[in-house]
Amino acid sequence: MNTTAALKPSTVKPLKPLKGVRIVSLALNLPGPAALMRCQQMGASCVKLEPPPHPSAPKGTSGDPMGLYNRGAYDELHHQVRIAQADLKTEKGRKALHRELVKADVLLTSFRPSALTKLGLEWQTLHKLYPQLSCVAIVGAPGARAEEPGHDLTYLAESHLVTGLDLPPTLYADMGGSLMASEAVLQARLQQLTSGKGVRLEVALSDAAAYLALPRHWGLTTQGAAVGGGHAGYRVYHCKDGRVALAALEPHFAASLATAVGLPSGNIMAMFAPATHQAIADYLLGQTRAQLDALAVSKDIPLHTLP
Numbered sequence: 252m253n254t255t256a257a258l259k260p261s262t263v264k265p266l267k268p269l270k271g272v273r274i275v276s277l278a279l280n281l282p283g284p285a286a287l288m289r290c291q292q293m294g295a296s297c298v299k300l301e302p303p304p305h306p307s308a309p310k311g312t313s314g315d316p317m318g319l320y321n322r323g324a325y326d327e328l329h330h331q332v333r334i335a336q337a338d339l340k341t342e343k344g345r346k347a348l349h350r351e352l353v354k355a356d357v358l359l360t361s362f363r364p365s366a367l368t369k370l371g372l373e374w375q376t377l378h379k380l381y382p383q384l385s386c387v388a389i390v391g392a393p394g395a396r397a398e399e400p401g402h403d404l405t406y407l408a409e410s411h412l413v414t415g416l417d418l419p420p421t422l423y424a425d426m427g428g429s430l431m432a433s434e435a436v437l438q439a440r441l442q443q444l445t446s447g448k449g450v451r452l453e454v455a456l457s458d459a460a461a462y463l464a465l466p467r468h469w470g471l472t473t474q475g476a477a478v479g480g481g482h483a484g485y486r487v488y489h490c491k492d493g494r495v496a497l498a499a500l501e502p503h504f505a506a507s508l509a510t511a512v513g514l515p516s517g518n519i520m521a522m523f524a525p526a527t528h529q530a531i532a533d534y535l536l537g538q539t540r541a542q543l544d545a546l547a548v549s550k551d552i553p554l555h556t557l558p
Contacts, residue, residue: 267294272440275300275351276332277339278361279315281403281422282389282456284328285429287359290436291331295357299329300337300348339370352381356443357436361389363398374451385439385449389432393455406457410464427459483528484508487557488535494557495535495543507550 269290276287276299284299291297301314312318314336318325335351338344352358358377360367367373367388374386391401406424407413435452442450466472475481477500484499499508506516512534514527521527535543540556547554 265292268437269440270294272296272357272436273355274298274357274359274436275348275355276359277348278359278389280317280361281328281425282428282432282454283359283361284315284317284325285426286387286389286432286436287332288328288330289429289433293433293437295436297331298333298335298351300335300339300344300351303336303338345371349380352377352384355381355384356449357439358384358386359389359432359436360386363390364388365398378449378451382448383443385436385443386451387432387435387439388451388453389428390453390455392457393453396457397453397455401457403456403460406460409457410460411467412460412464423463424456424460427463428454428456431459431462481523483522483524483531486528488532490535490543490556491537491539493540495540496555496557497531497535498553498555504551504553507552511546511550511552 270293272290272295274287274290274295274297276283276297278284278287278299279301287297287299299315304312304314304319308319313325313334315325317328335347337347339348358372360372362370362372364373377384377386390397391406392399403422403424404413404418407419412423413419432454435454439450439452442448466478470476472479478485480486482500482505484497484505487494487496489495497508499505502519505519505522508531509516509521509527512531514530515521538546543554543556546552
């Protein structure tokens with residue numbers, strides 16, 4: 252692989268499969284806005300209606316809690332998204348929403364079903380008023396569990412993706428759910444083009460966590476498995492001035508690694524032997540990050556050095 256060429260910006264014009272599609276979002280926090288960001292990047296025209304900010308919030312704060320927690324993230328999530336304020340608990344706010352829905356193709360929500368019912372936004376009502384409108388509803392858990400309180404951390408824990416007392420390094424369920432939600436928008440659009448009518452699709456964050464957890468469920472990442480530390484070519488090691496994430500898993504990569512370390516390269520199963528683990532650990536501990544970066548290029552070994 253030519254790494255220099257790989258770093259050059261792509262000259263391929265990105266596809267815009269949602270060009271001309273109008274999306275109205277009521278979804279707050281992270282999964283909904285991240286899904287809306289993806290849809291905007293795919294060409295959709297996006298508007299988001301937010302509640303008024305909390306009375307105790309600083310002046311100029313968004314009605315979305317993300318705007319209070321991390322303004323930089325909020326701004327990136329809503330790049331080229333039209334933001335308007337609408338208190339859906341008031342008649343004025345509901346009228347503002349329905350003015351948008353008349354022109355919309357998709358409504359994106361992240362409320363519990365009971366909250367949508369209180370606001371008069373349950374699917375039966377929406378479908379009767381706007382037969383062409385689709386709804387993508389982001390919920391915590393599917394079906395009857397949609398009323399249960401939960402968050403990214405609880406859904407990851409449910410799928411056995413929380414170890415010890417450390418928090419996960421990112422919000423996997425939220426971001427995985429956002430991808431599923433943008434996928435649902437594409438599915439809804441295809442259905443609209445086929446039938447001329449809107450559909451309701453539900454995306455559960457717990458399902459997103461369970462999907463991300465499948466490799467662990469299959470035993471691929473459990474302790475001692477091939478990508479769970481059992482294969483000596485797929486581990487994180489110490490080096491002289493930092494760490495190295497080594498991913499020489501396929502036989503040809505493992506053979507290149509073995510040759511570099513001075514080990515026999517013909518037996519792939521030898522990569523699971525304790526002696527091989529020790530030999531590779533000893534070799535890497537004597538190399539600097541710069542030396543290992545150079546080795547990766549010269550010997551075609553997938554690795555990434557870390558401080």
